[in-house]
Amino acid sequence: MPWSKEQMAQEVIQLIPANSSLNLGIGLPTMIAELIPVHMHLMIHSENGVLGVEGRPGPDSISSTLINAGKETIAIKKGASFFDSALSFGMIRGGHIDYCVLGGMEVDVTGSLANWMIPGKKITGMGGAMDLVNGAKNIIIMMTHFNKRGDSKIVKSCQLPLTGKNVVDTIVTDYGIFKPHKNRFKIIKLAVGSSLESLKIDKQLLEN
Amino acid sequence: MTEKVFANAKAALFDIKSGSSIMSGGFGLCGIAENCIDTLAEMDIENLTIISNNIGNSGRGLVKILIQDKIKKAYCSYVGGNPDLEERMLNGSVEVELVPQGTFSERIRAAGMGIRGFYTPTGHATPVAEGKEVKNFDIPCILETPLHADFAIIKAEKADTYGNLWFKESARNFSPLMAMAAKMTIVEVEHLVEMGDILPENVHLPGIFVQRIFQGIHYKNEIEFAVLKQTK
Numbered sequence: 068m069p070w071s072k073e074q075m076a077q078e079v080i081q082l083i084p085a086n087s088s089l090n091l092g093i094g095l096p097t098m099i100a101e102l103i104p105v106h107m108h109l110m111i112h113s114e115n116g117v118l119g120v121e122g123r124p125g126p127d128s129i130s131s132t133l134i135n136a137g138k139e140t141i142a143i144k145k146g147a148s149f150f151d152s153a154l155s156f157g158m159i160r161g162g163h164i165d166y167c168v169l170g171g172m173e174v175d176v177t178g179s180l181a182n183w184m185i186p187g188k189k190i191t192g193m194g195g196a197m198d199l200v201n202g203a204k205n206i207i208i209m210m211t212h213f214n215k216r217g218d219s220k221i222v223k224s225c226q227l228p229l230t231g232k233n234v235v236d237t238i239v240t241d242y243g244i245f246k247p248h249k250n251r252f253k254i255i256k257l258a259v260g261s262s263l264e265s266l267k268i269d270k271q272l273l274e275n
Numbered sequence: 276m277t278e279k280v281f282a283n284a285k286a287a288l289f290d291i292k293s294g295s296s297i298m299s300g301g302f303g304l305c306g307i308a309e310n311c312i313d314t315l316a317e318m319d320i321e322n323l324t325i326i327s328n329n330i331g332n333s334g335r336g337l338v339k340i341l342i343q344d345k346i347k348k349a350y351c352s353y354v355g356g357n358p359d360l361e362e363r364m365l366n367g368s369v370e371v372e373l374v375p376q377g378t379f380s381e382r383i384r385a386a387g388m389g390i391r392g393f394y395t396p397t398g399h400a401t402p403v404a405e406g407k408e409v410k411n412f413d414i415p416c417i418l419e420t421p422l423h424a425d426f427a428i429i430k431a432e433k434a435d436t437y438g439n440l441w442f443k444e445s446a447r448n449f450s451p452l453m454a455m456a457a458k459m460t461i462v463e464v465e466h467l468v469e470m471g472d473i474l475p476e477n478v479h480l481p482g483i484f485v486q487r488i489f490q491g492i493h494y495k496n497e498i499e500f501a502v503l504k505q506t507k
Contacts, residue, residue, distance in 0.1 A: 114376060115445055115448050116447055116448050122504060123502050123504040123505075124503060125503065125504050126503060129498070129501060130444060131304075131305065131496040131497065132443045132445055132446040133445055134303070134499070134500075137500065138302070138303035138304070138332075138356070138499035139501075140500065140501050140502050140503070141502075149442075151447050151448060151449070151450070151451050151452060152302075152377075152380035152448050152449045153380040153452050155380070156377030159377060160377055160395065160397065179400075190354050190361055191353065191354055191355035192353040193353075193375050193376070193403075194353040194355070194375075195375070195376040197403065198378065198397045201397050202397070228401060228402050229400060229401045229402075231400070231401065
Protein backbone atom coordinates (compact mmCIF):
# COMPACT_ATOMS: atom_id res chain seq x y z
CA MET A 68 0.00 0.00 0.00
CA PRO A 69 1.38 3.47 -0.84
CA TRP A 70 2.61 5.61 2.03
CA SER A 71 0.42 8.42 3.36
CA LYS A 72 1.82 11.96 3.35
CA GLU A 73 2.71 11.59 7.03
CA GLN A 74 4.53 8.32 6.34
CA MET A 75 6.44 9.98 3.48
CA ALA A 76 7.41 12.81 5.84
CA GLN A 77 8.61 10.25 8.43
CA GLU A 78 10.72 8.54 5.76
CA VAL A 79 12.31 11.90 4.87
CA ILE A 80 13.03 12.66 8.53
CA GLN A 81 14.88 9.34 8.85
CA LEU A 82 17.26 10.42 6.08
CA ILE A 83 18.35 13.50 8.01
CA PRO A 84 20.97 13.28 10.79
CA ALA A 85 20.47 15.09 14.12
CA ASN A 86 21.90 18.63 14.42
CA SER A 87 21.56 19.34 10.67
CA SER A 88 20.40 22.57 9.10
CA LEU A 89 17.42 22.03 6.84
CA ASN A 90 15.37 24.00 4.31
CA LEU A 91 11.82 22.89 3.51
CA GLY A 92 10.18 23.73 0.19
CA ILE A 93 6.60 24.85 -0.39
CA GLY A 94 3.94 22.11 -0.61
CA LEU A 95 4.39 18.59 0.73
CA PRO A 96 7.77 19.25 2.45
CA THR A 97 6.31 22.00 4.67
CA MET A 98 4.55 19.47 6.89
CA ILE A 99 7.90 18.01 7.97
CA ALA A 100 8.52 20.99 10.29
CA GLU A 101 5.71 19.86 12.56
CA LEU A 102 6.78 16.20 12.71
CA ILE A 103 10.46 16.58 13.61
CA PRO A 104 11.24 15.28 17.10
CA VAL A 105 12.66 18.06 19.31
CA HIS A 106 15.64 15.88 20.35
CA MET A 107 16.99 15.96 16.77
CA HIS A 108 17.97 19.63 17.25
CA LEU A 109 17.46 20.53 13.60
CA MET A 110 17.81 24.18 12.58
CA ILE A 111 15.09 24.80 10.02
CA HIS A 112 15.86 27.56 7.54
CA SER A 113 13.14 29.42 5.68
CA GLU A 114 14.48 31.43 2.75
CA ASN A 115 12.36 34.49 3.50
CA GLY A 116 14.82 35.15 6.31
CA VAL A 117 14.37 32.82 9.29
CA LEU A 118 16.71 30.25 10.84
CA GLY A 119 15.17 28.26 13.68
CA VAL A 120 11.57 27.54 12.61
CA GLU A 121 9.75 25.33 15.10
CA GLY A 122 6.23 24.30 14.20
CA ARG A 123 3.19 26.56 14.48
CA PRO A 124 2.17 29.42 16.77
CA GLY A 125 -0.55 29.30 19.38
CA PRO A 126 -3.47 31.76 19.11
CA ASP A 127 -1.64 34.26 21.37
CA SER A 128 1.69 34.25 19.55
CA ILE A 129 0.48 34.40 15.92
CA SER A 130 2.18 37.26 14.03
CA SER A 131 1.77 38.62 10.50
CA THR A 132 5.53 39.13 10.32
CA LEU A 133 6.43 35.60 11.40
CA ILE A 134 5.94 33.40 8.34
CA ASN A 135 7.67 30.71 6.29
CA ALA A 136 8.38 30.74 2.54
CA GLY A 137 4.87 29.37 1.94
CA LYS A 138 3.53 32.54 3.69
CA GLU A 139 2.09 30.42 6.50
CA THR A 140 2.40 31.51 10.11
CA ILE A 141 5.17 29.79 12.08
CA ALA A 142 6.74 29.68 15.52
CA ILE A 143 10.47 29.90 16.20
CA LYS A 144 12.70 28.21 18.75
CA LYS A 145 15.35 29.52 21.12
CA GLY A 146 18.47 30.39 19.16
CA ALA A 147 16.51 31.51 16.09
CA SER A 148 17.56 34.50 13.96
CA PHE A 149 16.12 36.82 11.30
CA PHE A 150 18.00 38.29 8.33
CA ASP A 151 17.53 39.79 4.87
CA SER A 152 17.08 37.79 1.65
CA ALA A 153 20.65 38.28 0.38
CA LEU A 154 22.10 36.83 3.58
CA SER A 155 19.47 34.07 3.49
CA PHE A 156 20.51 33.02 0.00
CA GLY A 157 24.16 33.43 0.93
CA MET A 158 23.53 30.68 3.49
CA ILE A 159 22.07 28.57 0.68
CA ARG A 160 24.46 29.35 -2.18
CA GLY A 161 27.44 29.32 0.15
CA GLY A 162 26.84 25.69 1.08
CA HIS A 163 25.88 26.29 4.71
CA ILE A 164 22.55 24.43 4.53
CA ASP A 165 22.95 20.67 5.02
CA TYR A 166 19.64 19.37 3.67
CA CYS A 167 16.87 20.68 1.45
CA VAL A 168 13.53 18.96 0.82
CA LEU A 169 11.65 20.13 -2.27
CA GLY A 170 8.57 19.09 -4.19
CA GLY A 171 8.92 17.86 -7.77
CA MET A 172 7.13 17.43 -11.10
CA GLU A 173 9.83 15.25 -12.72
CA VAL A 174 13.17 13.75 -11.67
CA ASP A 175 15.34 11.86 -14.15
CA VAL A 176 18.17 9.31 -14.04
CA THR A 177 20.84 12.04 -14.04
CA GLY A 178 19.30 13.61 -10.93
CA SER A 179 17.90 16.54 -12.87
CA LEU A 180 14.77 18.14 -11.45
CA ALA A 181 11.83 20.02 -12.99
CA ASN A 182 9.36 21.66 -10.61
CA TRP A 183 8.48 25.24 -11.65
CA MET A 184 6.45 25.36 -14.86
CA ILE A 185 4.46 23.51 -17.50
CA PRO A 186 4.94 25.54 -20.72
CA GLY A 187 1.74 27.23 -21.88
CA LYS A 188 -0.28 25.81 -18.98
CA LYS A 189 1.00 26.56 -15.53
CA ILE A 190 3.67 28.78 -14.07
CA THR A 191 4.48 28.90 -10.38
CA GLY A 192 7.96 30.30 -10.81
CA MET A 193 11.11 28.85 -9.34
CA GLY A 194 11.11 30.92 -6.14
CA GLY A 195 14.24 29.81 -4.30
CA ALA A 196 14.35 26.28 -5.75
CA MET A 197 17.09 26.92 -8.34
CA ASP A 198 19.35 28.41 -5.67
CA LEU A 199 18.57 25.61 -3.23
CA VAL A 200 19.32 22.73 -5.61
CA ASN A 201 22.71 24.25 -6.46
CA GLY A 202 23.58 25.34 -2.94
CA ALA A 203 22.31 22.95 -0.27
CA LYS A 204 24.58 19.96 0.37
CA ASN A 205 21.90 17.25 0.06
CA ILE A 206 18.76 17.49 -2.04
CA ILE A 207 15.76 15.31 -1.22
CA ILE A 208 12.70 15.42 -3.48
CA MET A 209 9.43 14.58 -1.74
CA MET A 210 6.63 14.08 -4.26
CA THR A 211 3.73 11.88 -5.23
CA HIS A 212 4.92 9.03 -7.44
CA PHE A 213 2.38 9.68 -10.21
CA ASN A 214 1.20 12.83 -11.97
CA LYS A 215 -2.46 13.60 -12.69
CA ARG A 216 -2.35 11.51 -15.87
CA GLY A 217 -1.12 8.52 -13.86
CA ASP A 218 2.43 8.59 -15.29
CA SER A 219 5.47 8.08 -13.07
CA LYS A 220 7.22 11.36 -12.22
CA ILE A 221 10.47 9.37 -12.03
CA VAL A 222 11.56 9.41 -15.67
CA LYS A 223 14.43 8.71 -18.03
CA SER A 224 14.81 12.32 -19.06
CA CYS A 225 12.92 15.41 -17.82
CA GLN A 226 10.64 16.90 -20.47
CA LEU A 227 9.67 20.01 -18.51
CA PRO A 228 12.00 23.04 -18.13
CA LEU A 229 14.68 22.19 -15.58
CA THR A 230 15.14 23.62 -12.12
CA GLY A 231 18.64 22.15 -11.97
CA LYS A 232 20.84 19.58 -13.69
CA ASN A 233 22.41 16.63 -11.78
CA VAL A 234 21.28 17.96 -8.42
CA VAL A 235 18.99 15.41 -6.76
CA ASP A 236 20.42 12.99 -4.19
CA THR A 237 17.30 11.14 -3.01
CA ILE A 238 13.64 10.87 -4.05
CA VAL A 239 10.91 9.95 -1.58
CA THR A 240 7.52 9.15 -3.13
CA ASP A 241 4.43 7.42 -1.78
CA TYR A 242 5.81 4.20 -3.34
CA GLY A 243 9.37 4.20 -2.08
CA ILE A 244 12.80 5.78 -1.82
CA PHE A 245 15.06 6.03 -4.87
CA LYS A 246 18.46 7.45 -5.75
CA PRO A 247 19.60 8.53 -9.21
CA HIS A 248 22.84 6.60 -9.74
CA LYS A 249 24.92 6.02 -12.90
CA ASN A 250 22.02 6.83 -15.23
CA ARG A 251 19.62 4.53 -13.42
CA PHE A 252 17.58 4.57 -10.24
CA LYS A 253 18.73 2.63 -7.21
CA ILE A 254 15.78 1.44 -5.12
CA ILE A 255 16.57 2.15 -1.48
CA LYS A 256 13.24 1.09 -0.03
CA LEU A 257 9.74 0.23 -1.24
CA ALA A 258 6.50 0.88 0.62
CA VAL A 259 5.14 -2.41 1.93
CA GLY A 260 3.17 -4.05 -0.88
CA SER A 261 4.60 -1.88 -3.69
CA SER A 262 5.71 -4.15 -6.52
CA LEU A 263 8.27 -3.14 -9.15
CA GLU A 264 5.43 -3.16 -11.70
CA SER A 265 3.35 -0.77 -9.64
CA LEU A 266 6.12 1.88 -9.94
CA LYS A 267 5.53 2.23 -13.73
CA ILE A 268 9.22 2.97 -14.19
CA ASP A 269 10.89 1.41 -17.28
CA LYS A 270 12.68 -1.71 -15.94
CA GLN A 271 15.87 -0.76 -17.79
CA LEU A 272 16.06 2.37 -15.64
CA LEU A 273 16.12 0.38 -12.41
CA GLU A 274 19.44 -0.74 -10.99
CA ASN A 275 19.64 -4.41 -10.04
CA MET B 276 20.98 67.54 6.08
CA THR B 277 17.93 67.52 3.82
CA GLU B 278 14.63 67.03 5.58
CA LYS B 279 13.55 63.45 4.94
CA VAL B 280 10.23 63.34 6.77
CA PHE B 281 7.13 63.70 4.58
CA ALA B 282 3.51 64.09 5.64
CA ASN B 283 2.07 60.98 4.01
CA ALA B 284 2.29 58.59 1.04
CA LYS B 285 0.81 61.07 -1.44
CA ALA B 286 3.43 63.68 -0.56
CA ALA B 287 6.30 61.19 -0.61
CA LEU B 288 5.36 59.59 -3.95
CA PHE B 289 4.67 62.87 -5.82
CA ASP B 290 7.33 62.40 -8.52
CA ILE B 291 6.58 58.80 -9.49
CA LYS B 292 5.39 58.95 -13.09
CA SER B 293 4.45 56.74 -16.04
CA GLY B 294 7.40 54.59 -17.05
CA SER B 295 9.05 54.66 -13.61
CA SER B 296 10.74 51.52 -12.28
CA ILE B 297 9.79 50.68 -8.71
CA MET B 298 11.15 48.11 -6.28
CA SER B 299 8.60 47.02 -3.70
CA GLY B 300 9.69 45.23 -0.52
CA GLY B 301 7.92 42.35 1.16
CA PHE B 302 7.57 38.58 0.93
CA GLY B 303 4.03 37.83 -0.15
CA LEU B 304 2.06 40.30 1.96
CA CYS B 305 4.58 40.25 4.81
CA GLY B 306 6.32 43.61 5.15
CA ILE B 307 4.73 45.32 2.12
CA ALA B 308 4.48 49.13 1.89
CA GLU B 309 0.68 49.21 2.18
CA ASN B 310 0.26 53.00 2.12
CA CYS B 311 2.56 53.45 -0.88
CA ILE B 312 0.80 50.70 -2.84
CA ASP B 313 -2.65 52.17 -2.11
CA THR B 314 -1.37 55.56 -3.30
CA LEU B 315 0.03 54.08 -6.53
CA ALA B 316 -3.46 52.66 -7.11
CA GLU B 317 -4.88 56.21 -6.89
CA MET B 318 -2.26 57.83 -9.15
CA ASP B 319 -2.80 58.39 -12.87
CA ILE B 320 0.27 56.50 -14.08
CA GLU B 321 1.01 53.54 -16.35
CA ASN B 322 3.80 51.53 -17.99
CA LEU B 323 5.44 50.84 -14.64
CA THR B 324 8.26 48.37 -14.20
CA ILE B 325 7.80 46.59 -10.87
CA ILE B 326 10.52 44.63 -9.12
CA SER B 327 9.01 42.60 -6.30
CA ASN B 328 9.23 38.96 -5.24
CA ASN B 329 5.52 38.10 -5.62
CA ILE B 330 3.71 41.16 -7.08
CA GLY B 331 0.99 40.69 -4.46
CA ASN B 332 -1.51 37.92 -3.94
CA SER B 333 -5.18 37.36 -4.76
CA GLY B 334 -6.41 40.95 -5.09
CA ARG B 335 -4.09 42.27 -2.39
CA GLY B 336 -0.82 44.19 -2.35
CA LEU B 337 0.57 45.01 -5.81
CA VAL B 338 -2.26 43.07 -7.49
CA LYS B 339 -4.28 46.28 -6.94
CA ILE B 340 -2.19 48.07 -9.58
CA LEU B 341 -1.67 44.94 -11.68
CA ILE B 342 -5.42 44.65 -12.35
CA GLN B 343 -5.52 48.38 -13.18
CA ASP B 344 -3.11 47.53 -16.04
CA LYS B 345 -0.49 49.91 -14.69
CA ILE B 346 2.32 47.34 -14.85
CA LYS B 347 4.15 46.86 -18.14
CA LYS B 348 7.01 44.71 -16.92
CA ALA B 349 7.55 42.73 -13.73
CA TYR B 350 10.61 41.09 -12.21
CA CYS B 351 9.76 38.45 -9.62
CA SER B 352 10.66 34.93 -8.49
CA TYR B 353 7.31 33.37 -7.67
CA VAL B 354 3.91 33.58 -9.33
CA GLY B 355 2.22 30.74 -7.41
CA GLY B 356 -0.78 32.09 -5.47
CA ASN B 357 -1.09 35.06 -7.82
CA PRO B 358 -3.57 33.95 -10.53
CA ASP B 359 -3.95 37.51 -11.88
CA LEU B 360 -0.25 37.64 -12.69
CA GLU B 361 -0.05 34.06 -13.98
CA GLU B 362 -2.92 34.81 -16.38
CA ARG B 363 -1.26 38.01 -17.67
CA MET B 364 2.05 36.22 -18.04
CA LEU B 365 0.51 33.37 -20.04
CA ASN B 366 -1.44 35.73 -22.34
CA GLY B 367 1.51 38.08 -22.71
CA SER B 368 -0.18 41.28 -21.51
CA VAL B 369 2.51 41.80 -18.86
CA GLU B 370 6.14 41.03 -19.60
CA VAL B 371 7.42 38.95 -16.69
CA GLU B 372 11.04 38.10 -16.04
CA LEU B 373 11.20 35.24 -13.54
CA VAL B 374 14.41 35.45 -11.56
CA PRO B 375 15.55 32.75 -9.09
CA GLN B 376 15.03 34.24 -5.65
CA GLY B 377 18.68 34.14 -4.57
CA THR B 378 19.77 35.68 -7.87
CA PHE B 379 16.96 38.23 -7.52
CA SER B 380 18.21 39.28 -4.04
CA GLU B 381 21.83 39.33 -5.15
CA ARG B 382 21.12 41.36 -8.31
CA ILE B 383 19.37 43.95 -6.13
CA ARG B 384 22.16 43.86 -3.56
CA ALA B 385 24.76 44.22 -6.35
CA ALA B 386 23.02 47.35 -7.64
CA GLY B 387 23.23 48.97 -4.22
CA MET B 388 26.80 47.83 -3.61
CA GLY B 389 28.32 48.97 -6.90
CA ILE B 390 28.96 45.42 -8.16
CA ARG B 391 28.69 45.28 -11.96
CA GLY B 392 28.11 41.55 -12.28
CA PHE B 393 28.58 38.19 -10.57
CA TYR B 394 28.80 34.52 -11.52
CA THR B 395 26.42 32.06 -9.89
CA PRO B 396 25.66 28.35 -10.44
CA THR B 397 21.97 29.08 -9.91
CA GLY B 398 20.01 28.59 -13.13
CA HIS B 399 22.78 26.88 -15.08
CA ALA B 400 21.35 24.43 -17.68
CA THR B 401 17.86 25.92 -17.22
CA PRO B 402 15.86 28.51 -19.21
CA VAL B 403 17.26 31.17 -16.83
CA ALA B 404 20.71 30.74 -18.43
CA GLU B 405 19.52 31.47 -21.98
CA GLY B 406 21.63 34.20 -23.60
CA LYS B 407 23.92 34.55 -20.57
CA GLU B 408 27.68 34.11 -20.45
CA VAL B 409 28.75 30.78 -18.89
CA LYS B 410 32.09 30.47 -17.15
CA ASN B 411 33.58 27.32 -15.68
CA PHE B 412 34.90 27.64 -12.16
CA ASP B 413 34.78 24.43 -10.09
CA ILE B 414 31.30 24.18 -11.62
CA PRO B 415 29.67 26.06 -14.53
CA CYS B 416 28.27 29.45 -13.55
CA ILE B 417 26.27 32.12 -15.35
CA LEU B 418 26.88 35.86 -15.37
CA GLU B 419 24.16 37.92 -13.71
CA THR B 420 23.93 41.71 -13.68
CA PRO B 421 22.57 44.24 -11.16
CA LEU B 422 18.93 45.28 -10.96
CA HIS B 423 18.51 49.03 -10.49
CA ALA B 424 15.33 51.08 -10.02
CA ASP B 425 14.17 54.68 -9.93
CA PHE B 426 12.25 54.17 -6.68
CA ALA B 427 11.98 51.72 -3.80
CA ILE B 428 8.86 51.58 -1.62
CA ILE B 429 9.66 49.98 1.70
CA LYS B 430 7.91 49.35 4.99
CA ALA B 431 9.83 49.20 8.27
CA GLU B 432 8.57 48.78 11.80
CA LYS B 433 10.60 51.75 13.03
CA ALA B 434 12.57 54.60 11.46
CA ASP B 435 14.25 57.59 13.04
CA THR B 436 14.20 60.94 11.27
CA TYR B 437 17.56 60.22 9.59
CA GLY B 438 16.10 57.04 8.07
CA ASN B 439 17.84 54.43 10.20
CA LEU B 440 15.56 51.41 9.97
CA TRP B 441 14.55 48.54 12.21
CA PHE B 442 12.46 45.66 10.85
CA LYS B 443 10.20 43.30 12.78
CA GLU B 444 10.78 39.53 12.68
CA SER B 445 10.78 38.14 9.12
CA ALA B 446 9.45 41.37 7.57
CA ARG B 447 12.97 42.42 6.55
CA ASN B 448 13.37 40.14 3.48
CA PHE B 449 14.16 42.22 0.35
CA SER B 450 13.52 45.66 1.85
CA PRO B 451 17.03 46.74 2.99
CA LEU B 452 18.49 45.50 -0.33
CA MET B 453 15.96 47.46 -2.36
CA ALA B 454 16.55 50.55 -0.21
CA MET B 455 20.22 50.36 -1.19
CA ALA B 456 19.55 49.72 -4.89
CA ALA B 457 17.03 52.45 -5.79
CA LYS B 458 17.84 56.06 -6.64
CA MET B 459 14.98 57.27 -4.45
CA THR B 460 14.02 55.19 -1.42
CA ILE B 461 10.70 55.92 0.26
CA VAL B 462 10.03 54.30 3.62
CA GLU B 463 6.75 54.09 5.51
CA VAL B 464 6.76 53.03 9.14
CA GLU B 465 4.59 51.90 12.00
CA HIS B 466 6.64 54.07 14.37
CA LEU B 467 8.56 57.22 13.45
CA VAL B 468 11.00 58.02 16.26
CA GLU B 469 13.69 60.61 17.03
CA MET B 470 17.34 60.13 16.18
CA GLY B 471 18.97 58.16 18.97
CA ASP B 472 15.82 56.18 19.77
CA ILE B 473 17.11 53.22 17.76
CA LEU B 474 20.39 52.11 19.33
CA PRO B 475 23.24 52.17 16.79
CA GLU B 476 23.85 48.45 17.24
CA ASN B 477 20.19 47.74 16.49
CA VAL B 478 20.07 49.62 13.17
CA HIS B 479 19.25 47.09 10.42
CA LEU B 480 19.72 49.60 7.60
CA PRO B 481 21.69 52.84 8.02
CA GLY B 482 19.76 55.99 7.06
CA ILE B 483 22.24 56.97 4.33
CA PHE B 484 20.25 54.68 2.00
CA VAL B 485 16.90 56.35 2.74
CA GLN B 486 15.68 59.58 1.12
CA ARG B 487 12.05 59.92 2.28
CA ILE B 488 10.18 58.70 5.35
CA PHE B 489 6.59 59.02 6.45
CA GLN B 490 4.44 57.79 9.30
CA GLY B 491 2.08 55.17 7.84
CA ILE B 492 -1.58 54.77 8.77
CA HIS B 493 -4.34 52.13 8.91
CA TYR B 494 -2.11 49.06 8.62
CA LYS B 495 -3.90 45.81 7.83
CA ASN B 496 -0.80 43.57 8.22
CA GLU B 497 -2.68 40.72 6.57
CA ILE B 498 -1.78 37.09 7.12
CA GLU B 499 -1.97 35.01 3.94
CA PHE B 500 -2.22 31.59 5.59
CA ALA B 501 -2.89 31.47 9.32
CA VAL B 502 -1.85 28.02 10.52
CA LEU B 503 -2.08 27.35 14.25
CA LYS B 504 -0.62 24.65 16.47
CA GLN B 505 -2.87 21.58 16.65
CA THR B 506 -4.17 21.20 20.16
CA LYS B 507 -4.51 17.64 21.30
